[in-house]
Amino acid sequence: MTDEILLESRRELRERAFQALMALEYDGDIIEACRFAYLHDKDIAEDKEVDLPAFLMNLVTGVYQSKDQLDQQIGQHLKAGWTVERLTLVEKNILRLGIYEITEFDTPQIVAVNEAVELAKAFSDEISSRFVNGVLSQFVTEE
Numbered sequence: 824m825t826d827e828i829l830l831e832s833r834r835e836l837r838e839r840a841f842q843a844l845m846a847l848e849y850d851g852d853i854i855e856a857c858r859f860a861y862l863h864d865k866d867i868a869e870d871k872e873v874d875l876p877a878f879l880m881n882l883v884t885g886v887y888q889s890k891d892q893l894d895q896q897i898g899q900h901l902k903a904g905w906t907v908e909r910l911t912l913v914e915k916n917i918l919r920l921g922i923y924e925i926t927e928f929d930t931p932q933i934v935a936v937n938e939a940v941e942l943a944k945a946f947s948d949e950i951s952s953r954f955v956n957g958v959l960s961q962f963v964t965e966e
Contacts, residue, residue: 831876833878833930833938834938834941836876836878836879836882837882837920837924837938837942838942838945839857839860839861839879840857840860840879840882840883840886840920841916841917841920841942841946842860842863843856843857843859843860843861843879843883844856844883844886844887844916844919844920845912845913845916846859846860847883847887848912848916853880853883853884853887854875854880856883857875857879857880857883858873858875860879861873861875861876861879881928882920882923882924885923885927886916886919886920886923889919889923890919893918893919893922893923894907894915894919896922896962897910897915897918897919897922897958900958900961900962900965901958911947911951913943913946913947913951914943914947914951914954914955917939917942917943917946917947917955918939918955918958918959920939920942921935921936921938921939921955921959921962922959922962924938924939925959925962925963925966926966932963932966933963935959936956936959936960936963939955939956939959940952940955940956940959942955943955943956
């Protein structure tokens with residue numbers, strides 16, 4: 824932000840990245856999706872210039888551009904009979920975020936897995952959070 828600094832934790836930025844990715848499932852622009860997710864509950868004028876956090880932009884851009892590769896990686900860690908297409912958009916985007924952060928950021932693997940599980944708890948249910956934990960834990964073990 825030009826004259827006011829908004830500080831968020833990485834956890835909050837991951838949540839906003841997830842929200843932006845969900846919006847992008849229905850079309851749109853990466854920057855606008857990130858801007859909306861970042862500012863939607865803040866008391867800031869719509870026309871005010873805001874510098875979006877690099878962590879948020881890097882997560883959303885990276886996941887969005889790597890969706891096909893990430894979906895292949897997810898598919899390799901699903902049980903027999905399951906396909907990526909069978910997953911909900913919430914689960915797919917949380918798994919994509921988790922795998923992308925594990926492979927492309929310096930975030931400790933256990934932290935990335937835990938953060939993805941917390942996203943699943945917040946935006947889905949306990950069954951989904953256990954599913955996300957299982958897939959990402961298997962991914963980490965095999966890496």
